[in-house]
Amino acid sequence: MQGINKVPLLDLSRSHRAIAAETSEAIARVVDSQQFIMGPDVHLFEEESARYLEVPHAVACASGSDALLLALQALGVGPGDEVVTTPFSFFATAACIARLGATPVFADVREDSFNISMEAAAAAFTPRTKAFIPVHLFGQLSRVDEIDATLKQRGIALVEDCAQSFGAHRMAGGHIVRSGGWGSLGCFSFFPTKNLGAFGDAGMVTAHDGAQAEHLKRLRLHGAAAMYQHDEIGVNSRMDTMQAAVLRVRLRRIEEWIEQRREAARIYGMMIAERGLLDRVKPPVEDDGCRHTYHQYVIRAQRRDELLSYLTEHGVSARVYYPIPLHLQPCFEYVGMKRGSLPVAERLCGEVLALPIFPGLTEGEQDYVVRTIDDFYRG
Numbered sequence: 297m298q299g300i301n302k303v304p305l306l307d308l309s310r311s312h313r314a315i316a317a318e319t320s321e322a323i324a325r326v327v328d329s330q331q332f333i334m335g336p337d338v339h340l341f342e343e344e345s346a347r348y349l350e351v352p353h354a355v356a357c358a359s360g361s362d363a364l365l366l367a368l369q370a371l372g373v374g375p376g377d378e379v380v381t382t383p384f385s386f387f388a389t390a391a392c393i394a395r396l397g398a399t400p401v402f403a404d405v406r407e408d409s410f411n412i413s414m415e416a417a418a419a420a421f422t423p424r425t426k427a428f429i430p431v432h433l434f435g436q437l438s439r440v441d442e443i444d445a446t447l448k449q450r451g452i453a454l455v456e457d458c459a460q461s462f463g464a465h466r467m468a469g470g471h472i473v474r475s476g477g478w479g480s481l482g483c484f485s486f487f488p489t490k491n492l493g494a495f496g497d498a499g500m501v502t503a504h505d506g507a508q509a510e511h512l513k514r515l516r517l518h519g520a521a522a523m524y525q526h527d528e529i530g531v532n533s534r535m536d537t538m539q540a541a542v543l544r545v546r547l548r549r550i551e552e553w554i555e556q557r558r559e560a561a562r563i564y565g566m567m568i569a570e571r572g573l574l575d576r577v578k579p580p581v582e583d584d585g586c587r588h589t590y591h592q593y594v595i596r597a598q599r600r601d602e603l604l605s606y607l608t609e610h611g612v613s614a615r616v617y618y619p620i621p622l623h624l625q626p627c628f629e630y631v632g633m634k635r636g637s638l639p640v641a642e643r644l645c646g647e648v649l650a651l652p653i654f655p656g657l658t659e660g661e662q663d664y665v666v667r668t669i670d671d672f673y674r675g
């Protein structure tokens with residue numbers, strides 16, 4: 297504990313170590329089978345994750361970005377349509393809308409959970425709104441229950457961006473709803489840094505409707521209804537068998553890893569409070585009834601940029617997710633939302649800072665992180 301002077305933002309090798317042999321065996325089996333695309337492991341991974349997520353259907357694909365694109369394509373989103381989403385997310389959330397020729401409409405976020413405000417979203421709906429994409433940011437579900445009735449009434453499709461929230465859930469109306477469990481469609485990413493990460497790109501769309509799931513399966517194979525018969529144009533977005541084999545091993549550990557992340561978050565909260573830092577640093581807020589999975593542990597900090605430099609100088613790797621809100625990205629200038637139009641998201645971009653969190657992070661390392669923050673504010 298004494299000698300710590302460096303803490304990585306993420307160290308995947310620590311969780312891998314315990315399952316290294318099992319993972320190598322799974323990969324070796326794929327190599328032996330020589331079935332590299334859509335082999336048996338892909339279907340098994342779809343079944344096993346559908347069971348874990350408590351959704352009827354899961355369709356594996358090549359990335360989280362593709363999952364969003366396939367979902368919107370399955371809903372027939374195209375030119376003339378509007379899709380309401382959050383300005384405070386990874387770029388892919390809005391890019392998929394624009395890629396299909398539809399218009400992204402950004403609605404402001406909540407200051408406490410960083411998730412899209414359901415009042416702001418509802419106010420952004422117009423007769424052209426075809427779909428709504430809330431992002432369950434940093435591992436915590438947004439309050440979809442508050443807008444569910446409005447969506448149904450207006451015939452607006454719900455597409456959940458679950459890229460950061462595999463395994464997250466929320467109590468609503470007396471029962472547990474899991475990430476991907478609200479929407480007609482839930483979009484997951486297994487990018488290596490996500491809570492459930494592959495050894496490369498991989499993604500998945502969950503569906504509640506069987507016909508929609510079949511449609512998604514066609515769309516990921518160039519829209520083919522049967523071999524060499526194309527009634528519509530899809531994309532090439534299959535999951536590699538190797539990724540599925542790796543993910544199946546890791547899925548068996550996900551609960552343990554989520555619990556480790558939650559425990560690390562609890563310890564950070566305690567350490568920040570004990571050092572009297574609460575007037576400088578706001579720890580993340582767990583929304584009512586939410587099981588936050590802490591894909592990221594994101595604080596709001598005074599003099600954020602100076603703190604980030606100080607942490608970096610002292611060996612603590614921290615990062616800003618996200619420095620620029622999507623409505624102010626040059627590529628979305630045409631949407632016409634100026635600086636000042638979404639004040640909460642814009643302010644958060646200047647205050648947020650993600651601290652190191654991952655399974656295997658030690659209490660000694662956390663102590664070093666919080667001590668370094670304390671040293672900075674003591675100046």
Ligand SMILES: *Cc1c(COP(=O)(O)O)cnc(C)c1O
Nearest residue numbers: 359360361386388389459485487
């Ligand atoms: C990671 C991520 C995506 C994209 O997933 P990829 O697998 O990297 O394509 C989409 N939305 C959010 C919120 C993400 O964090």
